[in-house]
Amino acid sequence: MAKHWADFQYEIYLNGMTGAVPRLPTDLTRLEELTEQRLGPGPVGYVAGSAGSGSTARANRAALDRRRIVPRMLRDVHERDLSVEVLGRPLPAPLALAPVGVLSIMHPDAESAAARAAAAQGVPYILSSASSTPMEQVAEAMGDAERWFQLYWAKDREVTRSFLNRAKAAGFTALLVTLDTPLLAWRPRDLDQAYLPFLHGVGTANYFSDPAFQAGLAKPVHEDPNAAVMHFVGMFADPGKTWPDLEFLRENWDGPIVLKGILHPDDARRAASAGMDGVVVSNHGGRQVAGSVAAADALPRVVEAAGDRLSVLFDSGVRTGDDIFKALALGAEAVLVGRPYAYGLGLDGQAGVEHVIRCLLAEFDLTLALSGHARPATLGPDDLIEENA
Numbered sequence: 001m002a003k004h005w006a007d008f009q010y011e012i013y014l015n016g017m018t019g020a021v022p023r024l025p026t027d028l029t030r031l032e033e034l035t036e037q038r039l040g041p042g043p044v045g046y047v048a049g050s051a052g053s054g055s056t057a058r059a060n061r062a063a064l065d066r067r068r069i070v071p072r073m074l075r076d077v078h079e080r081d082l083s084v085e086v087l088g089r090p091l092p093a094p095l096a097l098a099p100v101g102v103l104s105i106m107h108p109d110a111e112s113a114a115a116r117a118a119a120a121q122g123v124p125y126i127l128s129s130a131s132s133t134p135m136e137q138v139a140e141a142m143g144d145a146e147r148w149f150q151l152y153w154a155k156d157r158e159v160t161r162s163f164l165n166r167a168k169a170a171g172f173t174a175l176l177v178t179l180d181t182p183l184l185a186w187r188p189r190d191l192d193q194a195y196l197p198f199l200h201g202v203g204t205a206n207y208f209s210d211p212a213f214q215a216g217l218a219k220p221v222h223e224d225p226n227a228a229v230m231h232f233v234g235m236f237a238d239p240g241k242t243w244p245d246l247e248f249l250r251e252n253w254d255g256p257i258v259l260k261g262i263l264h265p266d267d268a269r270r271a272a273s274a275g276m277d278g279v280v281v282s283n284h285g286g287r288q289v290a291g292s293v294a295a296a297d298a299l300p301r302v303v304e305a306a307g308d309r310l311s312v313l314f315d316s317g318v319r320t321g322d323d324i325f326k327a328l329a330l331g332a333e334a335v336l337v338g339r340p341y342a343y344g345l346g347l348d349g350q351a352g353v354e355h356v357i358r359c360l361l362a363e364f365d366l367t368l369a370l371s372g373h374a375r376p377a378t379l380g381p382d383d384l385i386e387e388n389a
Ligand SMILES: Cc1cc2nc3c(=O)[nH]c(=O)nc-3n(C[C@H](O)[C@H](O)[C@H](O)COP(=O)(O)O)c2cc1C
Pocket: 046, 047, 048, 098, 099, 100, 101, 102, 128, 129, 130, 131, 150, 178, 260, 282, 283, 284, 285, 286, 315, 316, 317, 318, 336, 337, 338, 339, 340, 342
C-alpha cells in the first residue's frame, strides 16, 4: 500500500492529545510574515521580493485562484497513490524543492538542511548553482537521495564544463538549465535596501571552490575576495546565449536536461527539437519579467506544444495542496515549490522544510481524495473551471 500523506493530519491531532501543536502554521501562506518578524526585512525582503511592482507574483496567485476545482463523488478513493515517474525517475509524489540560491541568508545550515529535509521526505532536491554551500557538501548531506542540479549558464565555458563534471561526480542525475535570468531583473525591494547577497559573497560557493573559476582570477579568492565577487558578477550568466548553444550542454551532460523558465509554446517546441527532455513552466516566481504572463496561464499551451516529447514541470506561486492539484489538472507532471520552503528553513531549519513538504503533500492528498481521485494520473482539465473566463 502506498504511503498516505494525509496521515500527517491525524498525526497532528493525536499529538495534540498530549498538548503538542505544530511549531509552524499549517497554512503555509502565513510563513512569509512570520519569517519577516523573526529575521527582519533584509534577507526576507530578498526572498519575498519580486520584479517591478510585484504584478507577476500577484498574477501567479490570481491565475491559480481563478481556477476552481469541480469535485466528483463516489469514486472509491480509499487507497491512494501519489507516486509519479518524472524524467524516468520514480518519485513518491509530484513535488520537488525548487532551486533557491543563497539560503544561508535564511539559516546557517542553508542548502544542506533543505537537502536533508527533501531526502528525509523522499522528494528530489534541486540544488542551485548560486547555493551558499558547495555542491559536493550538499550531496554528502543527502546520502544517495534523489538530487538534480540547476545550472546558471556561465559566460565561461570551462566553468560550465567544470560544474557539469562536478555535479555528475556528486550524484546529481538531472540538469535544470535556467534561461530566464541572463540578467538580474529590476527588483525594487532589494534596490531600496541596496541589498544583494552576492556582493557579500553569499551564493558564490560553487564558483569560489571551482578550479576553472579560480583560473580566471589574478589572486586567490582569500587574498582578494572583492575581485572574486566582481569576477562572479561578470560571468555567472550570459545574455548572449542562443538556441544553438544548447548543443554544448547536450554534449557535456548525459542525463536528462530540462529548460527552466519556458512560457511560450514555440520555445517548448524548440526545446524538443534541441533534444531537451523537459521544461519548467515558470516565471521565476515573478522575480524576473514584471508584467509577465502568469505561469498557470502559460501552462496549458506549453503542455499542448510539448505533446509527449517533453516532461512539463511547473512552478511560480504554489502555496497549497490545491495549487498542486490545479497545476497537474492543467497538464504538469510535477510542481516545484520555492519560497515556502525557504521560509520553513528560516523558521525551523531542516524540520521547518520537512513541515512545509508534509503540509503541502497532506493537503494535496486530501484534495485529491475529496475531489474523487486516487492517483495524479486521472487529473485533467475537466476537473477545473475557470471563473470569469
Ligand atoms: C530567494 C530565491 C532564490 C532563487 N534562486 C534561484 C536560483 O538560484 N536558480 C533558479 O533557477 N531559480 C531560483 N529561484 C526561483 C525558484 O527556483 C522558483 O522558480 C520560484 O521560487 C518559484 O516560485 P515560488 O517561490 O512562488 O514557489 C529563486 C527564488 C527565490 C525566492
